[in-house]
Amino acid sequence: MNSSPPANPFVVRDDIDIVVNGGKGHVLDSAREKEDDDDDDDDYDYEGGGGTGGTGGGGVNRPRRIRRHRGIGGNVDHPFEMIPTTEEYDECHDYRDDDGMTCVEIGGGDDGDGDDYRDSGTILPEFVYHYLYPPNVPRSCQLYRIENIAIPSCYLLVGILQGLSGPFANVYPLDLGASEAQQSTISSLKSLPASFKLIFGFVSDNLPLCGYRRKSYMLLGWGMTSISMFALLAFSDLSSDAASSSSFAASAASSTRQLGGDMMRRYANDEGGGGITTTITMDDGVYRTLDVRGDIDQSSYDGVGPPSIPLLSICLLLFGTGFWFADVMGDSLVAERAKLEPTSSRGQLQSSCYACRFFGLMISAPVGTLIYGSSSIYLGPRGLVLLMATLPACIVPLVLMLGETRNANVPSTKDQCREIWNTVCSRAVWQPMGFVYLYNVLQVGNAAWKQFLKTVLGFTSNQLNSLLIVAYVLLWLGIMAYKKFFIHWSWRTVYVLTTSLNGLLSSLQVLLIKGMTFGLSPYLFALGDDAFADFIAGIQFLPTTIMMVHLCPSGSEGASYAMFTTVNNSAGNLAGAVSTLLLGVWDVSKGAMELGNLVGMINLTWLTTAMQMSGLLFVGLLPRTKEDLAKLHVDPMSGSKIGGFVFLFVTFSSVLYSLIVGVLNIVKPGWAGES
Incomplete structure (x- = not known):
């Protein structure tokens, strides 16, 4: 064996296996000769953890043996079994596996590294300890370790702030007497930074701040979010x-x-x-x-009154910029660590993080509404903004403890751009992402549905809000259901089943329009219909995000994952625009509904249901499993420059569309017909 690690830590060697016990492993020569345990120079040390603390995976007594295969980005042997190197060299121990292969065990649970339950000194029951720190995953994938706890906390905070900022950003401008054009401007300024997610990811990939690629920018993002809200409190009266x-x-x-x-x-x-x-x-x-x-x-x-529209707009712009910057950093950290998950638990890392996010949204949405509507001098808009300013500051200590290698080697910008280009040209990228885009574009909703509920069925504002709150709850339950029951299902099976159920629920809306509710009140019937639709959406959410993480090339996780999510989100935005255009096909106006003319509503419901179901026509583009996704990389059609060009064209066109709409709403309020 060579005496020093190779220049490329992911170089493909057919004569080696990697054995990982918890967080660390060594490259092993497949020759049956047993190496001297004391000769550390003869072994390359690999770190499966990636976080501080480095060793162990919660008391694993047998190492895992990983075969290496050629991967998507060209840097790793298998997109789901990447093991980055570390400069640390630890004492290793021999182990001979079942087929006679001489293996080396690194930092096992019996080595007194503190990861084994018996040696941890914890007062927690064993089942609780193993739930928090699963023994079969690397340390860097154990989210509740002190060096990793900032990651799920970041996702939780993202969900909480989404729920809290909704009532403030959507209702407070109305309380200030803002015109429709001004409301459109404020909404655009808050959401405009989401269009720059790709830039945020690219900056963090290429320009480490204070030696860190993720930690420093996460601190910067949450700091900007907190300061913007404190500034709004300081320079205005929010009573x-x-x-x-x-x-x-x-x-x-x-x-x-x-x-x-x-x-x-x-x-x-x-x-x-x-x-x-x-x-x-x-x-x-x-x-x-x-x-x-x-x-x-x-x-x-005396010198301080309610915030002016310009001041409110600037503060919300800074809030959105910091919010999305920190969100991209959280996604990047998960994308890096998800590749280290063992086969038996792939997808658990992402599902746990998104469960935190939607749990925060589920809890904070009703709480935010209650706080905003309170007449107490300590609550209302002032109390809500104070909470939005304080929560990001609370996460700072956790981010400071985040385990990340300082001054790590960063590929040049040119090399990263080349790597991203090679990635998007791969059939393993443009084919499944093509399905994601086409499927989401076809998920066109009935834009007149809420008007029908309010005008025809007489739903109150509280009833409409309760539908939204229940939707958040069922969305979270859908995430948890996928995490618990469907995570090992074929992706195609998940989409076929959930799309069929969604089509059935959408067609039930016709029964509600005709007044056929089987003895249930219209509210309960609509509640069940909308709630189960969001439960299904929660189940569908995770397969695509898990797939997108494993498409990211090593070293460019920030930009590449942001690019994939941009494609996903832009398809949803386009579907919303199409749903608005369909309002002109039949008469579904408020006046027609008040006159009892509901033929247009029935026709529009059937049309949108058919469009949603038509997404199944493209399900063949979606790989069945992660293994099928990896096989697409070696497909003869892989490496298509046309596929890569189309993918990037759709991505950047979507970003440009969002920017144009956002800027027009800011510089020319009312361009879309608002007053």
Whole structure:
């Protein structure tokens, strides 16, 4: 054997096997000769953990033997069994496996490394300890280790902030009296940074900050998120009374503009009450006075009032930038570690992280609504923003403890771009991602459905909100169901089954339109229909994300995973645009519904159901399993430059579309017809 590790740590050698016990392993010569245990120079040390602490996997008593195969990105022998190197050399121990192969065990549970339950000194019961630190996975994939806990915490925080920011970003501008155009601008500014996820990932891949590619940028992202909300608190009054007065003033000003004619407007200060009154003289000589701020204690407005629309927009822009930056870092860390999972637990890492995310969303959405609607002086918009500012700061200590190699070798930008290009040209990428895009584009919903629930069935705002909350709960349950029951199913089987069930549920909407609810109230019938649809969506969510992680080339996980998720999300955006266009095919207006004309609603429901079911026509593009995905790399059609070009064209066109729409909403409010 050579006396030093090869220059390329993932060089393909047919004469070696790798044995990993928990977190570490060595390259072994397949010759039956037994190497001297004391000669560390004769063995290459590999680290399956990747985090600090380095050794062990929770007390594994037998090492795992990994055969190496050529992988997608060209850097690893198998896309799902990548083992990066480390410069550390540990004492190894011989082990002869069942077929007589001489193997080497590194840092096993019996070596006193603290990962074995007997040596850990923990007070936890053994079953709890093994649940938190599964003994059959590398240390870096054990999410609840102190050096990894920042990863699930990041996903949890992403879900919580999504749930909390919803009521604030969507409702608070209305309370300030923002016009529809201004509301569109605020919404675009908050979501605009999502279009730059690819750039965020590329920057972290190529430009380490303070020696770290992920940790420093995650701190930067959450710091920006927290500071933006603290700034909003510091430079404005977010009390409910302040927002109400601002909205009333805006309404009064709008009223004076819209009365028109020979009307005379006169503004005067009510010096006695310290308020502001608007006195309007109409053509008929009747005086009408609107008290804008007469009932508000003006002492609270000495230099600080409710936030202006520009200030609110800037703060939400910074909030969104930090939020998405940190989110991309979390995805990158998971993409790196997911490749180290053993065959028996592949997908568990991602499913656990996304379960944290949707759990946070499920809990925070109703909590955020309750906090925002509270009349308490300590809650309301002010309390909600304070919570949104404080939570990102709480994760900082966990991020500081995140295990990541400092000053690791980073491939040049040119090499990373070449690697990404080779990856997207692979049939293992453009074929399954083509299915993802086509399938999601065809998931066109009935855009008139909520109007039907409100106008025809008389659903209240609370009932509509409860549908959303239940949807979040069922979405999380769908994630957990896939993690528990379907994770080893064929991807095609999952999509065929869930799409068929979704088509059945969508067709049941026709029964609700016709009033056939089998004795159930319309609310319960709609609740069951919508809830199970989101449960199915939760089951469908994980197979594609697991697939996308294993398509990422080593060293470029940030940019490549962001690119794949961009394709996925852009297809959903296009489906939303198509659903809006279909509103003009039949008369599904509010007026038609009020007159009892529901023929258009029935036809539109059948059309959208058929479009959703048609996604099954392309299921043949989806590999059955991860193993089939790996085989596509060596397919004769792999390496197609046309496939790679089409993939990148769709990706960057989608990003450009999002940017154009976002910028137009900002620089030219109302371009889409808003008032």
